[in-house]
Amino acid sequence: MNYYIITGASKGLGEAIVQSLFHEENAIIAISRTVNEKLLKEAHDNRVPLLFETEDLSVVEHLIPLMERVFQHIRLKDAQSITFIQNAGVIEPIKPVGKMDHTELVRSVNVNLLAPMILANQFVERTRSFAGKKVIVHVTSGAANRTVHGWSSYSSTKAGLERFTKTLAFEQKNESFPVQAIAFSPGIMDTDMQQTIRTSQVEDFNEVKTFQNYYEKGMLRSPQLVASKLLTLLQGNVESGKVYDIKSLLN
Template sequence: MNYYIITGTSRGLGEAIVQQLLVEGNTLICISRTENKQLVTLAVSKQIPMIYKTGDISNENLVEKLVTEIFEEINFSGAEKITLLNNAGTIDPIKPVGKATNQDLIANVKVNLLAPILLCTEFIKRTEAFQGDRVIVNVSSGAANRPISGWSTYCSTKAGLDMFTKTLGLEQVESNSTLKAISFSPGVMDTEMQQTIRGSERADFSSVDQFKGYHEKGMLRTPETVASILLKFLETSFENGQVYDIKDLI
């Protein structure tokens, strides 16, 4: 049995990943603020085991509770592979520095950076004795590599997540661990996050017209396409601690 723990499954890439993993031999553990009832119904119709946990991972105290519940669901003796996919993320606040509220800034850092760090930490602790394959995928962004006006917190948290992944991967190599951790940059996708970006005020986000152009010119990949590319890539041999951009995988 292969276990997949996936955050941010209520929509977008997370939802598409789950849809494609609903096959025999997999057990899915989904985490999002609200339950994706369509996914639950699909899992039942396909008779694929799915456990759905709802909660806001920006609440660091809730993360530990969720992790405890999650690992109670895993039958380690019958597991061959356990994968953690840190997909949940937020673009908000889209504001120049000094214009966003402290509350919004804190929530962004907690969802995009702190929660994945905590989940990775707990994952490693709780699977230390597991003899099967262990994989961590942290969903990154091209914004991790370049400054974008209005996206200071998003750019910073994704850059931080990439560096965390690189460091985590290095530690696994040095300790001869079988665990592999990578970051994956999915490029621009046709998701609700892109709708939020296109709805920004130019005063807050000077590049808004560029992103409107991506949509108008049909340059956005579907979440289903991105999910397929990622899952096929995870079946190959990849290097620990690396940041992989979707452009290099197609």
Template sequence: MKYAIITGASKGLGASIAKRLIDEQIALVTVSRTENEELRKYAQANNVSYQHHSCNLSNEEEIQEVFMEIAHSIFQKNPVEILLFNNAGVIEPIHTVGSLDQTPIIRNVQVNLIAPMLITNLFLQQAKLTNTSVQVINVTSGAATRPIHGWSIYCSSKAGLNMFTQTVAMEQAEMKTNNKIMAFSPGVMDTEMQEIIRTSSKEAFKEIDKFKEYKEKNILKHPDVVGGALVDLVLSGNYESGKVYHIKDLLK
């Protein structure tokens, strides 16, 4: 049996990934501060195993406690494969360096980078003791590869996530495990994160007009389209471990 774990599954891309996995009859564990009740009902209607765990991903002690519980629950069932989607992310703070507050800086790095590191480490550690293979999917951003005015923290945390992905892939290959890891850049989607971006000031974020135009001209992709393309790639198993995949390449 396959299991999937998705952080940030209550809305946006995470919810879309979850729905698609339910369609594929894959047992699901969602992790977010609040539960998406529609997902629970959808899983029940499709007779798919479903669990939700509430977790503050900016708190390392809570991450350790919650994900140890999840790992124990899943690994004792000896599944063939675990799909781990590190999807949760935050864009704030949006402002130039020198005008930032300390707390949102720390929260951004904790959610975007430290949480995926801790969760991935825990599951690969547990996988050593079993025959279960783990596929890790880290949701990154195009901001990881170019500097964007006002997004210094987001760009940096996502760049770190890309390097973490590449390094883990190298290590797992050298150890000759069956585990794989990839990063996925979903592009601009019609989500709550985009709403937050559009409420920025021109002073804080110079490219704000371009992002408002994405919405006005209906350029933003629906999360269901993006999530479906990602799940297709993951379930195919036909991807290169350590590579950063972009939605534009999957929807050609």
């Protein structure tokens, strides 16, 4: 059995990844704030085990109990592989420094950076003796390496996540049963996050017109396309520590 754990799984890219995994050799544990009933029905119709664990990843005190629940559903002795796709993320606050809401700023750091670090730490600890294939995927953004007006929190947390990913991969090199860790940048997709970006005020985000043009000109990729490219990548041998960009996977 190939186990997949996916955060932010109820919509957008997370939902598309879950749908792309509907094969009988897979078992899926979806983590999100809400349950996607449509996905549950599709999984049932395809005879694929799909379990939702509902949790708000910004509440960091809940994360270790969350992973305890997740691993109660994983039979390590029957597993061939375990893949952990940390997809959940928030774009807010979209504001210049000095105008950011404190609550949104804390939530951004918790969801985009602190939660993935805590969950990855738990994953590595709980799979240390598992000899099968183990992969952690951190969904990142091109903004990790680009200065964007109004995106100081989002860009900083994604940059931190990339460094964490590279350090994790570096540390695992000499382990008996190493975890592979990569970051994956999906580019611009037609998701709720893009809608939030498009409706920003120009004084908060001075590139808002550019992102409105992406949508109006049909330049946004579908989450289904991005999900398929990511899963194709994972079926091969990934380079642990590498940041993969969707553009390099499109032919």
